Amino acid sequence: xxxxxxxxxxxxxxxxxxxxxxxxxxxxxxxxxxxxxxxxxxxxxxxxxxxxxxxxxxxxxxxxxxxxxxxxxxxxxxxxxxxxxxxxxxxxxxxxxxxxxxxxxxxxxxxxxxxxxxxxxxxxxxxxxxxxxxxxxxxxxxxxxxxxxxxxxxxxxxxxxxxxxxxxxxxxxxxxxxxxxxxxxxxxxxxxxxxxxxxxxxxxxxxxxxxxxxxxxxxxxxxxxxxxxxxxxxxxxxxxxxxxxxxxxxxxxxxxxxxxxxxxxxxxxxxxxxxxxxxxxxxxxxxxxxxxxxxxxxxxxxxxxxxxxxxxxxxxxxxxxxxxxxxxxxxxxxxxxxxxxxxxxxxxxxxxxxxxxxxxxxxxxxxxxxxxxxxxxxxxxxxxxxxxxxxxxxxxxxxxxxxxxxxxx
Amino acid sequence: xxxxxxxxxxxxxxxxxxxxxxxxxxxxxxxxxxxxxxxxxxxxxxxxxxxxxxxxxxxxxxxxxxxxxxxxxxxxxxxxxxxxxxxxxxxxxxxxxxxxxxxxxxxxxxxxxxxxxxxxxxxxxxxxxxxxxxxxxxxxxxxxxx
Ligand SMILES: Cc1cc2nc3c(=O)[nH]c(=O)nc-3n(C[C@H](O)[C@H](O)[C@H](O)COP(=O)(O)O)c2cc1C
Ligand code: SF4
Ligand code: FES
Numbered sequence: 001x002x003x004x005x006x007x008x009x010x011x012x013x014x015x016x017x018x019x020x021x022x023x024x025x026x027x028x029x030x031x032x033x034x035x036x037x038x039x040x041x042x043x044x045x046x047x048x049x050x051x052x053x054x055x056x057x058x059x060x061x062x063x064x065x066x067x068x069x070x071x072x073x074x075x076x077x078x079x080x081x082x083x084x085x086x087x088x089x090x091x092x093x094x095x096x097x098x099x100x101x102x103x104x105x106x107x108x109x110x111x112x113x114x115x116x117x118x119x120x121x122x123x124x125x126x127x128x129x130x131x132x133x134x135x136x137x138x139x140x141x142x143x144x145x146x147x148x149x150x151x152x153x154x155x156x157x158x159x160x161x162x163x164x165x166x167x168x169x170x171x172x173x174x175x176x177x178x179x180x181x182x183x184x185x186x187x188x189x190x191x192x193x194x195x196x197x198x199x200x201x202x203x204x205x206x207x208x209x210x211x212x213x214x215x216x217x218x219x220x221x222x223x224x225x226x227x228x229x230x231x232x233x234x235x236x237x238x239x240x241x242x243x244x245x246x247x248x249x250x251x252x253x254x255x256x257x258x259x260x261x262x263x264x265x266x267x268x269x270x271x272x273x274x275x276x277x278x279x280x281x282x283x284x285x286x287x288x289x290x291x292x293x294x295x296x297x298x299x300x301x302x303x304x305x306x307x308x309x310x311x312x313x314x315x316x317x318x319x320x321x322x323x324x325x326x327x328x329x330x331x332x333x334x335x336x337x338x339x340x341x342x343x344x345x346x347x348x349x350x351x352x353x354x355x356x357x358x359x360x361x362x363x364x365x366x367x368x369x370x371x372x373x374x375x376x377x378x379x380x381x382x383x384x385x386x387x388x389x390x391x392x393x394x395x396x397x398x399x400x401x402x403x404x405x406x407x408x409x
Numbered sequence: 410x411x412x413x414x415x416x417x418x419x420x421x422x423x424x425x426x427x428x429x430x431x432x433x434x435x436x437x438x439x440x441x442x443x444x445x446x447x448x449x450x451x452x453x454x455x456x457x458x459x460x461x462x463x464x465x466x467x468x469x470x471x472x473x474x475x476x477x478x479x480x481x482x483x484x485x486x487x488x489x490x491x492x493x494x495x496x497x498x499x500x501x502x503x504x505x506x507x508x509x510x511x512x513x514x515x516x517x518x519x520x521x522x523x524x525x526x527x528x529x530x531x532x533x534x535x536x537x538x539x540x541x542x543x544x545x546x547x548x549x550x551x552x553x554x555x
Contacts, residue, residue: 088484088522126431126468127523164424167431168467170521184426185458186465202423243526245486251527287485287522317485331488335521341465 049225056210059303087286233259285312288392
């Protein structure tokens with residue numbers, strides 16, 4: 001099963017701008033199968049059986065989420081494709097749009113119809129201007145083929161879609177902040193519950209799914225959930241896009257099953273370390289992810305809560321011994337200081353102070369007072385912030401201190 | 410082009426506030442207080458909401474911007490690829506500091522990942538993206554703008 005490809009199967013083989021190319025390789029046949037002979041509940045059933053879990057980082061069961069919205073009796077419902085992707089080191093969703101935009105559109109149509117939405121949004125990273133144009137073009141072509149609007153493919157299904165471009169705020173990738181952003185407010189997270197599946201966009205039940213999650217849908221509908229569930233790790237099956245970076249030979253986005261080890265990721269998919277570079281540590285899941293050292297390299301990466309190293313966005317950056325760790329810590333803390341939305345005190349103040357402390361330690365020395373303050377701030381970020389961003393801000397810094405023994409704390 | 414004419418392209422639903430603000434921002438370079446008022450009236454929301462929203466997002470500015478805006482990515486991959494050195498070089502060449510608001514001609518910002526990590530370090534000048542920027546090139550590239 002190792003050589004199976006689901007999301008990237010058409011990459012480099014078709015002209016991404018030509019809908020006819022996509023259709024020639026079997027594209028939109030999952031949608032046809034769905035509208036012609038499947039009940040929405042059946043489609044959601046297949047997704048549940050597949051075990052597909054969210055690829056945006058949290059790893060929640062996609063089938064369960066869709067079912068929650070589908071079951072709501074409210075007439076107005078929304079489906080949102082999360083293409084904000086501002087996690088440093090991650091550009092897998094962008095690559096989906098670059099290489100095969102129609103697989104995403106097909107997945108969106110199936111998901112939205114299955115949950116009973118009549119309106120879908122694609123919330124796209126504001127820096128992705130080229131990808132915005134690709135999607136605009138792909139939408140125009142698919143509209144001409146009667147894949148949107150009232151009477152999709154001659155059925156009673158009705159679905160409209162809108163592209164919504166973000167404005168450069170990492171927190172807007174968080175689903176409730178994303179909703180606020182579309183509604184014209186500051187992109188601050190909302191209190192949950194109620195969850196977006198109950199009270200989402202403009203108060204209506206809303207299903208927000210990551211672009212990569214959605215790209216799996218056509219395959220699952222065509223081949224069945226059972227077959228998908230056999231791929232990769234049993235706790236969170238399926239294929240995953242990994243973004244490789246740092247001092248590995250092959251950089252970029254690759255598709256591989258879940259459950260592979262970090263060592264496999266670096267040696268096999270990444271082609272090993274660049275010449276004469278010596279492994280120091282790797283960071284998994286972007287700037288918000290954990291650091292792993294040599295002895296953890298055989299950890300299998302999954303979305304399970306029991307997995308010690310969360311897979312997150314699937315980004316991996318490999319760092320060698322010549323790297324300047326203080327510069328990296330400065331980069332992480334600066335990122336979170338900048339991206340903190342400012343809604344809650346622990347994160348607004350904590351990210352600011354943490355960055356201040358790190359700026360003072362460029363010579364590798366830390367004062368007693370900063371040392372104590374740093375422990376307090378990390379604790380407050382981890383335990384008292386309003387949304388996960390606060391926790392993310394502490395993750396890499398704590399790992400640098402505890403696993404890499406920076407500062408001898 | 411006036412703000413009023415730009416706004417006419419948008420229905421008055423909340424979901425058009427951010428797109429309209431972005432459009433006004435690209436047309437005028439920033440959202441002035443006066444223009445915020447017009448937007449608030451158009452969407453029938455308080456001025457404070459427009460200001461809150463406009464000031465929140467990196468891509469929207471609420472103050473006039475200098476002629477040359479230089480942004481250097483300082484997220485993980487670019488930082489590993491020494492984007493810090495590029496920032497130092499710009500500070501040295503133009504006698505300014507990151508975030509300095511005092512120079513009306515040029516401003517330097519450290520910014521977050523552009524999703525082009527494989528091509529880093531990334532520098533963006535007035536919206537134009539430069540990939541794999543080397544320290545030695547910085548003076549020449551910025552010379553084209555100043
Ligand atoms: C700070 C923060 C940033 C996030 N950024 C993204 C993002 O860029 N893209 C994304 O799909 N999910 C992001 N998420 C996760 C979303 O909140 C949400 O869980 C996800 O979009 C749900 O889709 P999924 O179930 O398909 O993963 C982020 C979460 C947090 C807390
Ligand atoms: S933790 Fe940070 S990003 Fe999240 S709500 Fe609080 S201030 Fe905003
Ligand atoms: S880290 Fe600079 S573009 Fe991603």
